[in-house]
Amino acid sequence: MISRLIGSLSGEINVVIPMQLEGEAEILAYGVDFRLESALKRSETGAARVSTISCRTTIQFINIEIYNGGITGIALNLFKQGISEQIRSLIQALICKKVTQFINEDFNEKLLQTQTKTSLLNAVRINTFGALVGLPNGQELIETFRAFNIGISYPFFEEVISRTSTNFRLSEDPSCYEDTVEISNIGEVSVTATETKRTPFSAAPMSWPNKPVNDAMIHLLISDYIANALLYHAFSEHLLQFVVDDKTISSLGPLLRTSCTTGVCFADVIPQISEQYPNSKVQLIFTPTRAPVVLFQEKLGGVLMINVNGLVFLYIKADNETSRQAATFALDIVANVHLHIENNTLLGKTSMDSFQLEKKYGDIDISDDELSDIALLSSEMLQRSINNFLSTGFPIPIPKVLRMNITELQILDRNVFISAKFDLDRRRSTVEYIKCKRNHVQVSPSNSSKQKSVDNRLISSVHESDEVCTIGVPELLIRATIASYGRPHFRTYISSRLRLEYVYRKSLEEKQRSINKKRQAVKKYIDEDKPLPTHLRKHAIKLQQDAEWGGEISPIDDEYRYAGAVDPKVVLTTSREPSAKLKIFLKEMRLMFPNAQRINRGHYDIKKLMQACKANDITDFILLHETRGNPDGMIVCHLPFGPTAYFTLANVVMRHDVPDCGTMSEEYPHLIFDGLNSPLGRRLTTILKHLFPVPKIDSRRIITFSNTQDFISFRHHTYSKDEHGEIVLKEIGPRFEMRPYLIKMGTIDNADAEKAEWALRSYTNSARKRPPMLSLPIDDE
The missing domain is CATH 3.15.10.10 (Bactericidal permeability-increasing protein; domain 1)
Structure with a gap:
């Protein structure tokens, strides 16, 4: 050198x-x-x-x-x-x-002088991350938190978080490897009072994953100890008591009423409460019985498991603001959160594995079935609200002077591994403002006359036809020149993708327009009884059939256009006052559909059930009927806009009546539809197949819908291989025959006002020579 x-x-x-x-x-x-x-x-x-x-x-x-x-x-x-x-x-x-x-x-x-220990109060006041991403300041966060708490004054809350501190001391000497430095941080959370209250548990052992991203600049391994320690001290300081009423959450005001004439309220969920406490408000208070637990788990591709236990106190508030405790419930929640990072934004999806309510005290007579229905609706509402928050994403706080790309987020057992690449955005860190004008130069103000002369000499050397961008920074001028033959590279990758999408859509329109011309030409030659041209003869039959059925189908009329994007959510119930056999059949049918829930009918009205299902993003609603204790009817309603298919059931055999019945598998089933190749058969196939999610290729569960003389036989099997390698089928039930008799355009709650898409008429039922409706002859396929 x-x-x-x-x-x-x-x-x-x-x-x-x-x-x-x-x-x-x-x-x-x-x-x-x-x-x-x-x-x-x-x-x-x-x-x-x-x-x-x-x-x-x-x-x-x-x-x-x-x-x-x-x-x-x-x-x-x-x-x-x-x-x-x-x-x-x-x-x-x-x-x-x-x-x-x-x-x-x-x-x-x-x-x-580096700060090795800081209190949460200082972190809330500074709130650097929130300032970077535009989040509310610390004062607003405290006020929002206190709005849901009860009996906590601001001085007490501020005093508690000032005594809570996080230790950033190094736990050991840093280890240096080739091009790598490994730093271990304690991250201990403690509360200082008359004596320091430390966390009674420590972090689980951590180890780096086997194959991290090699080109990443920084690797982070974060334990779930920090979250659990904060939750433990918040529980010990009684900071996790929350209240839900019309003041804390104004949007739930109509729901938290014991009586209502329109909409949905507590009386629809607990009918007895409107009789005992009419025209009153409901207040819910949650108190944890132990500290919530957050665990990182590697199963299912990495999940965040959360367990919350506590008591829910139900108070009735009269118009004179006097309150009375009506009931106490024990609450146990187990939820899994799947997280991923996309464009430096944290996204996720929550699934409720368990939401259990148990009555501990109260003068309200609530049956176990009603309590299970309340738990179902509450879990769906909670899951939906969390998923709505996670679907929009939470921006990861990154300083504006850095360009960071998080290349990997891997959830391991008891810790999470993050890899990232970043570089310094010098332009953002130095530039105060940019003004670009074509054939015009604006000199930024400078504190030095000498610097002004230098700037003028730089600008005077630029060609008149060039485009100049001057960047005003004290004692610094950054000049970007774009020649007249060049264009500013301000077109982003998104606009390019939109252009490609537009070209692709236009090509599809042109292709569809060509097909429509061929259909009209075939129809014209057939109507005029003329011979078809040579280029139309190969596909003439298919073009003629498409022309008869209306040709192109608008995607707006296809209710199942987006059905494969997410897994279906099915709710099953029965008619009023079901028999024991229908209840058993309902439980067996619930096991048939993955991600399904059953609701005991009770005194619920169909319209209110449909409103609750639509509000919780239920995709399909199934209603089972009976006659004299035998299941004989099934209605399948697709939400939110239909269609609704009506079936009669016959020869229903329960699982325990199937000889050598196998165990029920929880795998997503493969579906077989046999003999449903007519337009009506394909319509029923669409309605039935979208009740089930997309299976994995190695699933050993099979559900068959086989059509014979317009009766659809339903069979449920699992298959395996014996010692000779032969496939062995095992029926696991139930089995029954189903026959469609009506398809309505809308949903079941508006069935009387909706138009019938297809109906089984009396003359079609008695015609001797009518062809099968659900299948076509082999020659016509």
């Missing part, structure tokens, strides 16, 4: 007579080799500390030239070889001395 130094000389040299030292000196150092070996350690306070192990500087040759130095300069140039050797050894020692002094004194002093 070659180093060059230029400086001014001033002073006096006493050689026999005093001589003035002046002029300029140029020092050229050739072959500069600087080697520093240091170690990163943990200091006594827990902060990082850098110690110097060795330092060596080698300079092969130095050349010194003195300009405008007068007689002194001439004399020094005559003896520059000896002077250069003296200066070479001096500079070699001076470089290592200054670097070592900077590390041991200045740099380590700054590291010792």
